[in-house]
Amino acid sequence: MNSFNKRTAVRIAVVSALLAALASPVAWFVTYKRAEDGTVWLAIDESRRLLHHFGAIDLTGLDAGDNARKAADVLAGGLFDIAEIYDQEGLKLAHAMTEEGQAVEQQLPSHARPTYRAGFHESFRLEDTRWALRVFVPLRGAADADRITGYFEGVRVVPPWQREQLRANAFSAALMVGLAAVLCGSAIYPVVVRLSADNERKAREILDSHLSMMEALGRAVAMRDSDTGTHNFRVAWIAARIGERLDLAGRAMQSLIVGSFLHDVGKISIPDAILLKSGKLDAEESKIMHTHVAHGEEIVSGIGWLEDAHAIVAAHHEKWDGSGYPRKLSGDEIPLSARIFSVADVFDALSSKRPYKEPMSFEATMSILEADTGSHFDPHVMTAFRPIAREVFNCLGSCNEDDVRRLLEERVRFHFGI
Template identity: 55%
Template structure:
C-alpha cells in the first residue's frame, strides 16, 4: 500500500470513528429528549383523564379534597414517584409520594410558582446520581367546562429507573452503530474513487514535472554548448551540490531549488555575445563587465518561469563570496543564500577537478588545498567542514565519468527529491 493509500485509509477510518462518536452523543441526546417529551405527553394525558373523570366535582365541596387526593394517588407508583396538585395561586391542594419519592423529596431543587397554559419540565441529576424528571402540567387549561377553574397545575416527579436508562443507551448505541456502519460503507465506496482520482492527478503532475525537468536540462545543455563545453559540468555541479545539501539537511522545495539553480547557474550566458563569451584570450575590463551581466540576465530568465523561481537564489548569488568581494551585490556571510554558498563550493571543486578546453584537471590534493586556502574568504567555513570529509568520495565517484554517466547520477537525486 502506497503512502497516499495509507493516509487515505487512515483518514477515512478516523472520519468514521469521529462520526461514530458524534452520532453516539447525538443519538443519546435525541433519545433522552424523546423520552422526556414522552413523559410530558403521558403526564398530560393522565392529567386530562383525571380532570375528565372528576370534572363534575368541585374541589371546594365537602368531598372535593378527597377526590383530588385520590386523583394524585392514581398518578404515583406508576408514572410518577411524587405527584402534587396546586391551585392557581400556588397553594398545594394534594400530594402523593412513593417510598422512593420520599427519599429524594428534600433533594429536589426549588422552583418558582408556575401560572401558564404550557406544559414544562426540568431534568436534573441528584447528588446520588439519580436522574429525575419534574413535569409541570397546567390543569386549568384541560377543563372543558367552567368547573375546576380553580385548579392550577400538576407537578409530577419521576425517578428514571435503570431499565429505562439502559433502554435509552441501547437505542443510542444502535443508532450510532448504524451511522458508523453507514460511514464505513461510504468510506469503502469512496476510497477506490479517491485513489483513482489521485492516481490520475499524480500522473498529470508527473507529466508536468517531467516536462519541467526536461526544459531545465535543455536550457542547461544549451548554455553549456554555447560556452564551448559539454553539459557534463552542469550535471556534476548539480549532483555535488545535492550531495552537500543532503549533508546539510536540505529537503523538499529547498533541495529542488538547489538542484535546479545549480543546473541553471549560468543560464544568463545565453544573452552574452559570442565574441565575448567565446573569446580565447583574456577579457578586457569592459568585456568582463559584460560577462558579469549574465547574473542579472539569468535572474530575469528563471524569475519568469514560475516553477523555477526557487532557482533564483543560486542564479543570482553564485558569484558572491563569503567575505563580500563577489558580485553583483557584494553580499557577505549569511547575506548570501545558503543554496548559493553550497553551490560555490561545488562549482569551484568541479571547475578545478575537471578537464576544460583550456586546461587539464588538477589533482585532488591540489584542488582541496585551494579550497581550504579560500575558506573564510570565498567559502563558508561551516559548509567546508562538512564538505572536506566527503570530497574524496565525490572525486573518486566522478573520476572518468562521461556526460551520460553523470546524468544518471543526477537523475537519481532528481527522483529522490522531486518524485517522492
C-alpha cells in the same frame, strides 16, 4: 499497499474512530433525553385528558374537591404512583398514591405552593437506584386559556422494563451513529486514494515538464558555450551532495539543484566574439561578460518554477570576502545555495577536462580550494564538502556524459519525489 495508502488508511481510521467516540455518546444522550421527554409529555397529555374527564380542570365550583379526589384516585392507579391536585390558589384539594408511591414519598424533595404557569418535569434517582419522574402541570379552563384554574403534580416511578427499553433505544442509536462514522470512513478511503493518485500523477507531469524546460535551457546554453554542457550536470550533482551534507531538503534542495544547473543561463545573451574567445578578455569584454548574471536573473525571474534558480543565478560569482560580482556580497549575505554552488563549480572546473586544459589531480584541486577558503569559499560549506570530496572526485573521474546525467537524474528523482 504503498506507504501513502497506509498513512491515509490509518488517518481515516483514526478520524472515524474519534468521530464515532464523540458522536455516539451524544447520540445516546439525545435519544435518551428524547425518550424521557416523550414519556413525560405522554403522561402530561394523558393526565389532562383524565382531568377533563372527571371535571377536575376548573377547580372553582362547589364540587371541585370531589372531582379532584376522583381524578387523583384514577391517576394514582394508572400512569402515576403519586397524584396531587391543587386549586388556583395552590391549596391541595386531593392526594392519592399507590403502594409504590408510599414507599418513595419520603425520598421526594418538598416544594413551595405551586405558582408556575408552564408545565415542566424533574428527573431524579431514588435511593434504590430506580428512576422517578415528577411532572408539574398548570390547569386552564376552556373559556379562558390564560387563566390558571388549578395545578396537577404527579410522580411516576419508572419500571425497570421501561428504563431498560429507553437505554436499549439510546444504545441502538449510538451504535448506528458509530457504525455510520466507520462506514463513511471506509467509503471515503478509496475516493481519497484515487484523488491523491490523480493529483500525484498531475504533479509529476508538471514536474517533468519543468525539468524538461530546465534541461532545454541548459542545452541552449551548451550550444553557445561547449564548456557548460556536461558541466551543468556535474556541478548540479556535486552541489546536491554538499546540500545533503548540510541537511538541505524539500524546496531548498530543489532550488539548489535547479539553480546550479541553470547558473550560466544568462550566457545566452553574450556575443559569440566574447563568449567563444580563446584568449584572455580585455576590460571592456570582461564587463560585458559580467552582464550574463543580470541577463540570467531576467530569464529566470517571473517564470514561477524557474524563480527557484534565482538565488544562484544572481550570486554565483559572489565571494565570501566580498570581492566577487555583481553586488560584492560577503559572508552570510550570500545565499547558502550560492555558497554551496561556488565550491561545487570551482571543484568541477579544476578537476575535469576542458578543451583548453587537462584535469587537475585531487590533491592539486583541493589545495586550491583550501587556499581560497575564507576568501572565496564559505568555511562551513568546505567543512561539509571535505569528507566526500575524494568520493566525488573518483566517481566523476570514471563517468562519461551519460553516467553523469544518470547521477543527477537519480538525485532529482529523489529530491523532487518522482
